[in-house]
Amino acid sequence: MSEPLRIALVALNSPGYQSLGLAYVRAHAQEDTRLRGRVAFTTLDLSSDEDPWWVAYRVLTMEPDVVAFSVMCWNARRIYDAAALIKAARPDTRIVLGGPEVSENAHAVLADNPAVEVVVRGEGEQTFTELVDVMRNGRKVSYVDGVTARADERIIAAPDRALANLDDLPSPYLTGVLQPLQGSTYLETFRGCPHSCAYCFEGKGFPQIRSFSPERVKREVQMITDAGIDEFSFIDPVFNLNRSRLELVSGIMKPFADKGVRLHTIEVDIERIDAEEAQLLWDAGVRTVETGPQTVGAKALEICDRGFNRERFITGVESLKNVGISVECDLIVGLPGDTTADVLQSIAFVLSVDPGKLQMSTLCVLPGTTLWDRADELGLVYNSQPPHEVIQTADIDFADLRRLEAYGTALAARYRARI
Amino acid sequence: MLRFNQIVIGEGGLPSCGKCAPHADAVFRSSDKIIENIHEAAQSLRGPVLNVSFVGTEAFLHPEMPLLVTSAVEAGASRVGVMTGGQALSHGNNAAGILHAGVRHVDVVCLGDEATHDELTRSPGSFAAARAGVKAVHAAAGEAGIHIAVMGHVPVCRHNVHAIPGAVMELITMGVIAVHLQPANDLDVAHNIEWFGAAFQTGIMHGTWVCAEPADINLFERWSLHVGDPCHVGVAR
Numbered sequence: 001m002s003e004p005l006r007i008a009l010v011a012l013n014s015p016g017y018q019s020l021g022l023a024y025v026r027a028h029a030q031e032d033t034r035l036r037g038r039v040a041f042t043t044l045d046l047s048s049d050e051d052p053w054w055v056a057y058r059v060l061t062m063e064p065d066v067v068a069f070s071v072m073c074w075n076a077r078r079i080y081d082a083a084a085l086i087k088a089a090r091p092d093t094r095i096v097l098g099g100p101e102v103s104e105n106a107h108a109v110l111a112d113n114p115a116v117e118v119v120v121r122g123e124g125e126q127t128f129t130e131l132v133d134v135m136r137n138g139r140k141v142s143y144v145d146g147v148t149a150r151a152d153e154r155i156i157a158a159p160d161r162a163l164a165n166l167d168d169l170p171s172p173y174l175t176g177v178l179q180p181l182q183g184s185t186y187l188e189t190f191r192g193c194p195h196s197c198a199y200c201f202e203g204k205g206f207p208q209i210r211s212f213s214p215e216r217v218k219r220e221v222q223m224i225t226d227a228g229i230d231e232f233s234f235i236d237p238v239f240n241l242n243r244s245r246l247e248l249v250s251g252i253m254k255p256f257a258d259k260g261v262r263l264h265t266i267e268v269d270i271e272r273i274d275a276e277e278a279q280l281l282w283d284a285g286v287r288t289v290e291t292g293p294q295t296v297g298a299k300a301l302e303i304c305d306r307g308f309n310r311e312r313f314i315t316g317v318e319s320l321k322n323v324g325i326s327v328e329c330d331l332i333v334g335l336p337g338d339t340t341a342d343v344l345q346s347i348a349f350v351l352s353v354d355p356g357k358l359q360m361s362t363l364c365v366l367p368g369t370t371l372w373d374r375a376d377e378l379g380l381v382y383n384s385q386p387p388h389e390v391i392q393t394a395d396i397d398f399a400d401l402r403r404l405e406a407y408g409t410a411l412a413a414r415y416r417a418r419i
Numbered sequence: 420m421l422r423f424n425q426i427v428i429g430e431g432g433l434p435s436c437g438k439c440a441p442h443a444d445a446v447f448r449s450s451d452k453i454i455e456n457i458h459e460a461a462q463s464l465r466g467p468v469l470n471v472s473f474v475g476t477e478a479f480l481h482p483e484m485p486l487l488v489t490s491a492v493e494a495g496a497s498r499v500g501v502m503t504g505g506q507a508l509s510h511g512n513n514a515a516g517i518l519h520a521g522v523r524h525v526d527v528v529c530l531g532d533e534a535t536h537d538e539l540t541r542s543p544g545s546f547a548a549a550r551a552g553v554k555a556v557h558a559a560a561g562e563a564g565i566h567i568a569v570m571g572h573v574p575v576c577r578h579n580v581h582a583i584p585g586a587v588m589e590l591i592t593m594g595v596i597a598v599h600l601q602p603a604n605d606l607d608v609a610h611n612i613e614w615f616g617a618a619f620q621t622g623i624m625h626g627t628w629v630c631a632e633p634a635d636i637n638l639f640e641r642w643s644l645h646v647g648d649p650c651h652v653g654v655a656r
Contacts, residue, residue: 417568
């Protein structure tokens with residue numbers, strides 16, 4: 001019997017977190033009958049502040065045949081550096097990248113990073129499983145649907161892969177691939193997003209909302225709570241997708257919430273929330289939510305294809321506060337169309353509704369987003385290197401953007417310091 | 420933006436320039452008057468919540484400071500701030516004590532870099548003591564799991580205007596989240612615009628907000644965003 005193919009799955013996460021994406025990929029590959037007993041997987045969940053040399057050291061000591069990285073905008077530079085070190089030290093190692101940072105600009109990533117052999121585009125579960133099988137059998141990786149890969153001296157993009165039925169994807173939790181951790185465990189009940197915000201990658205490439213079955217969600221929640229976890233979160237882009245779905249998920253969660261399970265940092269569409277929806281969220285155990293408005297500037301909202309109804313927004317915040325749910329309002333500095341005055345008015349609006357927390361962030365022009373495609377036309381200047389922060393816009397120059405960042409950060413910190 | 424009602428609790432007792440005027444001992448307003456101001460602020464609330472900042476003198480010298488903080492909390496204040504030279508924060512249980520009472524905002528008065536501060540206050544070692552105090556309150560907040568806002572407050576006169584960029588840098592090193600420059604009435608701000616500009620730039624280079632008050636001081640257009648503190652409103656005295 002031949003030696004199993006050794007695969008290291010590597011993520012650089014926010015400290016204390018594990019990669020859900022890599023866990024999905026591993027769970028799917030491990031369950032595949034073609035790979036069972038023929039491939040040995042090891043997951044390295046490291047911190048995003050790790051030095052690339054230390055990442056390379058950890059990987060190389062495992063002597064893997066294949067290293068697969070999950071790449072986000074905030075960890076991409078370190079991963080590219082680590083990949084180069086791994087390849088230089090052990091040239092036979094095959095390096096695969098996947099994740100939102102590389103999916104939509106796979107060709108450029110391969111052109112810029114000679115150490116990388118394959119980029120998995122889009123959802124990785126099925127593609128990575130087939131890729132591993134192809135690698136194991138010594139066939140050409142560029143024939144695998146959903147990858148962009150080196151073939152001889154060229155870079156070839158294979159056709160896109162059809163999306164999976166979500167219930168066909170093994171659960172990382174139910175398969176034991178991912179051990180739930182208190183406060184940093186994430187579940188999802190659906191993939192896709194009903195919105196098409198120009199700055200956001202969420203839902204790009206997903207033509208429709210696809211849901212996990214309620215039974216599957218319930219089994220995952222049961223497993224997590226049985227493990228003693230009573231604080232976790234859902235990463236659904238819009239937890240209150242519609243009333244019937246919210247009622248369904250609230251109904252699943254209520255028995256657990258009644259026993260003390262709490263959900264935090266749940267993303268909601270706040271303008272749909274009234275007293276009834278707020279109660280459904282409370283019943284589900286939700287105690288903190290995250291929402292926009294990102295900006296209240298009319299021009300930026302139009303460019304970003306976002307709606308904003310001031311009255312409905314205020315009603316949503318008040319409804320949540322009335323039942324005891326704290327709201328985190330997010331604002332983005334550097335959206336095209338926003339002036340300095342728009343940013344200040346956005347901050348003033350958020351503070352006027354006294355949500356609980358204000359989160360300021362700087363626009364990152366992410367690959368695959370509408371802003372990435374329209375940057376030149378909109379006068380958006382951004383760093384071509386990840387995380388692609390905006391440098392200046394047609395309306396706010398470089399220096400004023402940096403001033404607004406410092407101003408907003410200080411104000412958010414002062415706002416947060418309360419009894 | 421974030422409205423604070425500044426309530427004057429006394430005069431003197433804070434670090435000040437000894438070359439401009441001899442150091443004055445602290446004089447305190449009566450607690451009854453201060454508590455009356457707190458209730459007035461609560462009744463004439465203009466923002467969504469009541470925020471109170473006790474200013475004018477060293478908070479830790481006021482004999483009834485615990486009563487004042489408690490009164491603000493009982494009046495419904497979400498945020499209570501004090502002004503201090505910083506030294507008292509490192510004494511005994513002061514840092515943990517003010518957090519326990521409800522203080523979340525601390526303005527630390529600083530006159531410049533270490534040498535300038537100690538020289539102008541005529542109090543060698545006072546800067547180091549202030550630094551120790553800020554460290555103590557950050558540690559106490561961390562231990563209690565409380566979010567606090569420690570800010571720098573720099574009174575600016577002709578004797579220290581050259582030192583305000585250094586003051587900003589020192590305060591950033593201490594971990595403040597913003598710095599507030601307050602030029603003296605007789606300071607020719609326009610003549611010293613470069614020093615203010617350098618102070619603003621020092622802050623931005625380190626991601627820390629620096630502003631100058633009062634809001635009607637005459638700075639160049641390019642510094643307009645830095646004029647006026649978005650967190651300060653009416654002063655009760």
